Amino acid sequence: MRWICLVGAVVGVGVGAEASACSIVVTHEPTPYEKMRRARETIAEAAAVIDGEVIAPYRSEDEPAVVRAEHVLKGPAKVEFKVAAPTSCHEAFTEVGLRARMVLYGGPDVYTAPDTQTEARYEDRVLKSDRRKVWPWTPAPKPPAR
Numbered sequence: 248m249r250w251i252c253l254v255g256a257v258v259g260v261g262v263g264a265e266a267s268a269c270s271i272v273v274t275h276e277p278t279p280y281e282k283m284r285r286a287r288e289t290i291a292e293a294a295a296v297i298d299g300e301v302i303a304p305y306r307s308e309d310e311p312a313v314v315r316a317e318h319v320l321k322g323p324a325k326v327e328f329k330v331a332a333p334t335s336c337h338e339a340f341t342e343v344g345l346r347a348r349m350v351l352y353g354g355p356d357v358y359t360a361p362d363t364q365t366e367a368r369y370e371d372r373v374l375k376s377d378r379r380k381v382w383p384w385t386p387a388p389k390p391p392a393r
Contacts, residue, residue, distance in 0.1 A: 282365065283373075286366070290370060293352060295323065296351070297348070299346070300314065300345065301314055301342060304341045312331075312339070312340035313327055314329075314340065320348075320374050322354070329356065330349070330351065332359065337362070338360040347382075
């Protein structure tokens, strides 16, 4: 009987840890119309949309990532944006050098970049800007080998 209780306790700890991770359940594949509608809503609700490069990594809520904006497609014309990750469903931007199109919420001092679950090509159509041409995604540079 003790063994069953121990297994239950261990399983309970594992489930609790997994439950804190961001989980998104997709019940059906959205139609192109639904994807476009969601992209329009995402862009309309965003405080800013930028093409940016992470110049200081996210460390904690007190030390958000700093992103240098190359293009500001929506929002304030700032050179740098601070981006926090209050939950596991937000991008943390921990890799210096990461370049990407970012949909930001909140502000004006600190923004967040939640996982919007929209598709890039639909967002680009709404913005009338093809990220593949104006700001191609590049992975963060690999650290030098030791």
